[in-house]
Amino acid sequence: MHTLRSGAIEASIKADGAELCSLRNAEGIELLWQAGPAWPRHSPLLFPIVGRLKNDQLRHRGKTYPMTQHGFARDHRFEWAEQEATSCKLVLVDSDATRVRYPFAFRLDVTYTIENAGLTVAFDITNSGDETLPASIGAHPAFNWPLLPGLEKEAYALTFSHQETVPIRRLAGGLLRAKAEPSPVRGKILPLSERLFDDDAVIIDQLASRSVRYAADHGPSIEMSWEGFSELGVWSKPGGAAFVCIEPWHGFASPSDFDGEFADKPGVMQIAPGEQRSLGYRIRVG
Template sequence: MDHTLASGRISAIIKADGAELCSLKNAAGHELLWQAGPAWPRHSPILFPIVGRLKNDELRHRGKAYPMTQHGFARDMPFAWRERTKTSCTLELTDDAASRQRFPFAFRLAIRYAVNDADLDVRFEISNTGDETLPASLGGHPAFNWPLLPELPKEAYAIHFSNDEPAPIRRLKGGLLREKPEPTPIEGKFLALSERLFADDALILDRPASSSIRYAADRGPSIGLHWQGFQQLGIWSKPDGAPFLCLEPWRGFASPLDFDGEFSDKPGIMKTEPGETEILSYRISVG
């Protein structure tokens, strides 16, 4: 079941399956979100309880291994509607017997979408409903059309960061984090976009100085992304002509190539104590 939000400036459609944003249009009715074509069958999946991959696709907890595929299971689960209005909606996923076969922890994940003028606010609340520490990662994965304006070439677009980004970036090998960082392709606050950037998979900023970016060309629609609580940023597309660009705020990242330990000891993991709730959010601004 889908639900539509509208502000007069933008409209958005959210579906219960995966609590996934599946449409984002501006006031002119121009679709900005990738429409899950053959190149990649998703729009904006929720990454939980992991971001990226674990070694051997296994989560280790107290000596036992649990099957856990890339980006976790939330993106393939039906969420329950908790609230639906013309401008906002809240969906919720809680642990059950099936989830505990893959992720042996109690949790409640609530996701709220709200439109306000030309902004779409996405708020995540991850609550520990159990009696032991909850280790998890959480990420957004919105895919935008690239180019946003069909008549423009991809190379007309760039990403503008709110701060200079001199730090090295991280790359993946077989879905796992390579040991050595690489020099960043970002020049100051500016990243020129081209398919060549993604010949080696995603660009991962594991310690970004910025908390917002703007994806734009010299004309046509633009996308602003601002995040709070997230600590990493992934930028991804496929290098074979796929017409989408993913801008991904993360709390966590793939396992390092040499890490094979307890899930709770994995680098980048978020730990929530019993009875506590972590709140993370990002905002998409349509220009």
């Protein structure tokens, strides 16, 4: 565990999964879900897939490899590369353990930097092999809902930077349904309620915005912005839980009718040998 501090926020990161596991504001209020019984994680890193593959199998050059939902990075211990007062870097590289599930050479650097009331998380994926690296990556931070104890959940909404009126996608059995659905976003506003997640995650796969604000009319607020991500998931556990996840993604679950090579899967990045792909997001506490 390593803790970063500024005068406005405090963030703790653990080596297991390179996972953010605490985020407190200047008043000491915990803003991040504390991995309770409803869901045993805080902010898992999704790599090298986002969502599920059909039959939980990754196909490459005619062979199949076992690959469970959201990939393996969240369950691997990263190595500390840097540990400073306001930043840290963690690294995961391919190994015998990863290659039985994902037959590619890679290096994944995750860098956390704190400045004033902002926490920046940077992902750098390097293809260290000699063939194209197909990969997806996503963030999955779970924020307490409500952020201020005692407020009603329905007092909260997400406010996007741009209008998000295009249809959304939903899942069936963890796979992307073929048919899109009308968006629950009203212009720029997505009102939050437990019923919103009766049908699992809200997936915006034609994302116009590059930031969103999660807040009620008083109390702490969270503004998330991102670079390099092309989709956004919003999720809480169906049936009700005291968290809501705001998830920038590059990639998404397999379409229900897709069972081809992983490199051909919609939403997958193609990183050439020796090249690096950089993505990141920022949490600003208000």
